[in-house]
Amino acid sequence: METNLRPRRSALYLPASNAKAIAKARALPCDMVILDLEDAVAPEMKAEARAAAVAAVNEGGFGHREVAIRANGLDTEWGEADLAAIAGAKVDAVLVPKVNGPEDITTYERALAGAPAHVQLWTMIETCASVANLPAIAAMAGTTRLSLWIMGTNDLAKEMRAQLTPCRTPFLPFLSMAVAAARANGVAILDGVCNEFRDLEVFEAEARQGLMFGFDGKSLIHPAQIEPCNTVFSPSEADLAWANAVIQAFSLPENTGKGAIKVDGKMAELLHLEQARRLVAVSEAITANG
Numbered sequence: 001m002e003t004n005l006r007p008r009r010s011a012l013y014l015p016a017s018n019a020k021a022i023a024k025a026r027a028l029p030c031d032m033v034i035l036d037l038e039d040a041v042a043p044e045m046k047a048e049a050r051a052a053a054v055a056a057v058n059e060g061g062f063g064h065r066e067v068a069i070r071a072n073g074l075d076t077e078w079g080e081a082d083l084a085a086i087a088g089a090k091v092d093a094v095l096v097p098k099v100n101g102p103e104d105i106t107t108y109e110r111a112l113a114g115a116p117a118h119v120q121l122w123t124m125i126e127t128c129a130s131v132a133n134l135p136a137i138a139a140m141a142g143t144t145r146l147s148l149w150i151m152g153t154n155d156l157a158k159e160m161r162a163q164l165t166p167c168r169t170p171f172l173p174f175l176s177m178a179v180a181a182a183r184a185n186g187v188a189i190l191d192g193v194c195n196e197f198r199d200l201e202v203f204e205a206e207a208r209q210g211l212m213f214g215f216d217g218k219s220l221i222h223p224a225q226i227e228p229c230n231t232v233f234s235p236s237e238a239d240l241a242w243a244n245a246v247i248q249a250f251s252l253p254e255n256t257g258k259g260a261i262k263v264d265g266k267m268a269e270l271l272h273l274e275q276a277r278r279l280v281a282v283s284e285a286i287t288a289n290g
C-alpha cells in the first residue's frame with residue numbers, strides 16, 4: 001500500500017493579491033491552499049501579488065494545510081521572477097501552468113534547482129498539447145520533483161473551443177486518461193474547478209463525478225465549496241462498512257489462503273482487500289489531520 005496518504009480532498013485557490021482571502025484561508029477547513037499569481041491576478045498587480053504571496057507563506061499560519069504558489073508560466077514576462085521568488089519561499093510546492101510536454105518539466109525542474117529538496121513541482125494539465133502527452137509528462141515524476149497534477153478545465157475549454165457545461169461531456173475522455181497516466185506513475189491528481197460557486201448542487205454533482213473518475217480531490221475557487229468537497233472525497237460510512245467487512249472476512253480462519261471469497265453477497269478478492277485497507281487508512285489520515 002502507498003505510504004503517503006495525505007488527504008488532498010480540497011485545494012482552495014485564491015488570488016495572492018487579495019490579503020483578506022489569504023488571512024481567511026489560514027482558518028478554512030481545506031486540505032490545500034494555492035496562492036495564485038497567474039490567471040486570478042491582473043498584469044498590473046503581478047509584482048505586488050508575488051511579494052504578498054512570498055510574505056504570506058513565510059509568515060505561515062496555514063497549519064496542516066499543504067501550501068503552494070501558482071507561478072506565471074516561464075513563457076511570460078513574470079515567470080522567471082515568480083520561480084526565483086517561490087524557490088526561496090516556505091512552500092510545499094510550486095504549481096506551474098500550461099505545461100505542454102516532458103520538456104517543460106525539465107525546464108521547470110532546472111528553474112527550481114536552488115529550491116530545498118522538499119519543494120514539489122505540481123503542474124496544471126490544461127493545454128491540448130498536454131492532453132496528447134499525458135504518459136510522457138507523468139513519467140517525468142520518477143526523475144524530477146513532479147508529484148501532482150491539477151486539471152485546468154477552463155483553459156482546456158478555451159483552447160478546444162468546447163463548452164464547459166455541468167455534465168462536462170467534452171472533457172470526460174481526458175479526465176479518465178489523465179487519472180490513468182497519473183496513477184501509472186505515482187502522481188497525485190486533482191479535478192478542475194467548478195465556476196458555479198453559488199450553486200452547490202451543481203458543485204456537488206461535479207465533485208461526485210470527479211470522485212467516480214478516481215481523482216484524489218478537487219480544486220476550488222470559493223470557501224463555500226470546501227465542506228461539500230471534503231464530504232464527497234472522504235470515505236462514506238457505507239464505504240467504511242464495506243471495507244471493514246472485507247478486512248474482517250479475510251481474517252477468518254476458514255478464508256486463510258483464499259484469493260476470492262463472498263462478502264455481503266458479493267465477490268471480494270485480494271485486490272478488494274487492498275482497496276479496503278487503503279480506504280480505512282485514508283479515513284484514519286483524514287481524522288489525524290483534524
Ligand SMILES: CC(C)(COP(=O)(O)OP(=O)(O)OC[C@H]1O[C@@H](n2cnc3c(N)ncnc32)[C@H](O)[C@@H]1OP(=O)(O)O)[C@@H](O)C(=O)NCCC(=O)NCCSC(=O)C[C@H](O)C(=O)O
Pocket residue numbers: 012013014015020021022024025036039040124126151152153154155156192193197220221222223
Ligand atoms: C469567485 C470570486 C471572485 C467571488 O468573490 P466574491 O464575490 O467576493 O465572493 P463572496 O462575496 O461570496 O466572498 C465571501 C467571503 O469569502 C472570501 N473569499 C472568497 N473567495 C475566497 C477564496 N478563494 N479564498 C479565501 N477567501 C475567499 C471573501 O473575501 C469574503 O470574505 P469576507 O468579506 O470576510 O466575508 C472569489 O471567490 C475568488 O477570487 N476566487 C478565487 C479565484 C481564483 O483564484 N482563480 C484562479 C484559480 S481557478 C483557475 O485558474 C482554473 C484553471 O487554471 C483552469 O484553467 O481551469
Ligand SMILES: [Mg+2]
Pocket residue numbers: 039097124126152154155
Ligand atoms: Mg488555467
